[in-house]
Every structure is written in structure tokens, then in C-alpha cells.
Amino acid sequence: MPAVSDCTEMLDSExxxxxxxEDHAEELRLWLRLLTCTTLVEGEVRGRLRQRFDVTLxxxxxxxxxxxxxxxxTLSDVSKRMMVSNGNVTGLVERLVxxxxxxxxxxxxxxxVQVIRLTKLGRxxxxxxxxxxxTWIADLFADLTPKDVRxxxxxxxxxxxxxxxxxxxxxx
Amino acid sequence: MPAVSDCTEMLDSExxxxxxxEDHAEELRLWLRLLTCTTLVEGEVRGRLRQRFDVTLxxxxxxxxxxxxxxxxTLSDVSKRMMVSNGNVTGLVERLVxxxxxxxxxxxxxxxVQVIRLTKLGRxxxxxxxxxxxTWIADLFADLTPKDVRxxxxxxxxxxxxxxxxxxxxxx
DNA sequence: CCAAATTGTTTTAAGCCTAAAATGTTTCCC
DNA sequence: GGGAAACATTTTAGGCTTAAAACAATTTGG
Numbered sequence: 566m567p568a569v570s571d572c573t574e575m576l577d578s579e580x581x582x583x584x585x586x587e588d589h590a591e592e593l594r595l596w597l598r599l600l601t602c603t604t605l606v607e608g609e610v611r612g613r614l615r616q617r618f619d620v621t622l623x624x625x626x627x628x629x630x631x632x633x634x635x636x637x638x639t640l641s642d643v644s645k646r647m648m649v650s651n652g653n654v655t656g657l658v659e660r661l662v663x664x665x666x667x668x669x670x671x672x673x674x675x676x677x678v679q680v681i682r683l684t685k686l687g688r689x690x691x692x693x694x695x696x697x698x699x700t701w702i703a704d705l706f707a708d709l710t711p712k713d714v715r716x717x718x719x720x721x722x723x724x725x726x727x728x729x730x731x732x733x734x735x736x737x
Numbered sequence: 738m739p740a741v742s743d744c745t746e747m748l749d750s751e752x753x754x755x756x757x758x759e760d761h762a763e764e765l766r767l768w769l770r771l772l773t774c775t776t777l778v779e780g781e782v783r784g785r786l787r788q789r790f791d792v793t794l795x796x797x798x799x800x801x802x803x804x805x806x807x808x809x810x811t812l813s814d815v816s817k818r819m820m821v822s823n824g825n826v827t828g829l830v831e832r833l834v835x836x837x838x839x840x841x842x843x844x845x846x847x848x849x850v851q852v853i854r855l856t857k858l859g860r861x862x863x864x865x866x867x868x869x870x871x872t873w874i875a876d877l878f879a880d881l882t883p884k885d886v887r888x889x890x891x892x893x894x895x896x897x898x899x900x901x902x903x904x905x906x907x908x909x
Numbered sequence: 910c911c912a913a914a915t916t917g918t919t920t921t922a923a924g925c926c927t928a929a930a931a932t933g934t935t936t937c938c939c
Numbered sequence: 940g941g942g943a944a945a946c947a948t949t950t951t952a953g954g955c956t957t958a959a960a961a962c963a964a965t966t967t968g969g
Contacts, residue, residue: 592871605900
């Protein structure tokens, strides 16, 4: 092979991104598989929550956030944690206050802020649901070895960081 | 160590599931991380589709299914592939037919069945969007090495199989 | 053949969700 | 102090989503 080949290859690889569209089929497949897994588990959890406890998944998720915050959270905290829009939280909270699971009060130091907490009823019901929920998840992931789980945790952490970085690049 | 210890351990592990609640915190964390990754990527893709092409993610997903099926698909095919409810597809298709992206006709051999296809416009627009979409995904997963991608594919395949098995156990 | 079960789709009712605009409140800083 | 910017929440308009019931057409098993 002639000595110039390295140079040619360099030029090729430098111009490749411009001249020939890169192949990202693998990443695309990965994304679709990730989505499939999530949809599968989510659908299963949604159905079981409805059948066993007549509760929706978003309500359960919101209560899960509040269970971890005994002193309550503001609506924007919840919104950020759940990665949903503000307006979405407003409606969700409204319904859960209505049903007696949540307590909502205006902060005394900042009248813009609404602080929400689980009521005694809300906490009791959530704990009951969460215990069973945990066994569903364990069952859904039952075929993964502890090593699989560790490895997935690691790779998904990397995935999350990558996606966050990419999102930040676009919206600095 | 006495010879009976094996026996004791066996009994312990057999009764453990009944007497002491198992710890499934790791699986739970894995599920939450999986959900976070998906939500992150999905939100990013949704936003870019809206800004760049003024199209919603579900519409894009539906067109993606049809692009892979030049001879068209029935509504239930689409519903199964997308893992959404029948009624959902009905509405989605309605809007895409209205906007001229889809063609819908009743099957000649089975009058229950509706076959939908991309129109020329629909296919052209989808191809345009898909090309850019692929670069977004590549960018979102950019920090993963090819090995990471392979390993994730493998572990998510296992995860998918596990979840499907669990779902089938409950709904045989 | 024909009733019953099955299959494919639509309808219904309710809730979820988003982006963007509007409203009210606080902070910043000149 | 006072106006502008920033922040927290709600409202709005539109679309997405589901489960369940209803409807229509086909297949199946006596």
C-alpha cells in the first residue's frame, strides 16, 4: 500500500461527516429498544395500579415524590422532579387535593409558592400501594442478574449524562 | 463449619420470601433510571420535532411505522406495533388523513379492516424529518461508545424479554 | 346453515399532557 | 423607592391516551 494512503484516509474521515451521511442506525435501534422497555413496564404498572388500587400512574408518581419529602414540596419542585410541565402538576394536584390525598397551602414567606404534602390518608394509601408496586417491578425485572442490574445502572447513568449534555448544547 | 449449615441455609432461603420482605430497591432504582432516560430523550425529540417541523411525536411515530410498510398496515397492526390503544390510533389516523399525510381505505377482502398508507406527501415529509431525527438521536447518545451501545442493546433485550414474560404470567 | 365467539374499528368519558400566554409576587439594581 | 427582570403558578387551547362499551363483519363449531 502506498505511503499516501494515510493522508487520504485522514482527508476522507475529516470530510466524511459533510460528504457522506454517517450511519447512526445502531443508536436509533438502541433508542427504540429503550422506548419499548419503558413502554412495556409502564403499561404493566399502569394496568396493575388501576386494577388493584383504582389509581392512575401519574397520581402514584406524584405521591411517590411527596412521600420522599415529609416537609412538602413546591409545585415547581414536583414539576422538575417528575419532568412534566407546570400546568400538568396544577391539574394533578387539584384532583389529589379534591380526593383528600394531598394538602395544599400557600407558603407564608412567599405568596407565589404553593407547598403540597401527603395527608395522613394519602401517605397510608401510598405506602400500601408502594409495597406492592415494588414486588411488581421486581417481577418485571426478575430475569436480570444482580450483575445485569449493576451494569444497566452504569450504562443508563452514562446515557442520562450524554442526553443531558446534548440537551444543554441545544438550550444553554 | 458444621455439616448442617447447608441445610439451615436452604431452609432460610426457602422461607425468606414469606417471612421477611425481600429487598428490591435496586430494581426499583433501575426502573426509575430507565424511565428518566426515556423521558429525557423523548422530551428532547418531541421539542425538536415541534420546533423544526411543527409535528407531534405521536404523528411522527405513526408515520415511521408506515414508512417501513410500503403496502400499508391495518389499524390494529399499527396499534400493536406502537403499543397504544386502538382508539388512540383511530384519532391519530383521522388527523393525518385530514392533513394529507395518510391514505385510508377499507380492505376489499375484509370489510372490517382499514388499510392505511403514507401518501406521496406523507412519505416525502417523513423522510425529510427522519434524516434529521437520526442525527438528533446520534447526538443524544453521543457519549456512548460502540461497546456501550452493544452492551445496552444486549441488556435491554434481556430486560424486554423479562418484562414480557412477567406480563404474560399475569395475563396468560 | 346459523348462532356464538372472535376480530377490527369506532365511540365515549375521563383524565393526562404540552406550549404559550396571562396573572400575581418577589427580587434586583439603579 | 420604583421599574424591570425573574419566578411560581394558573389558564387556555389543542392534542394525546386509556379503558370500556358499542358496533360491524367474519369465522367457527355444532
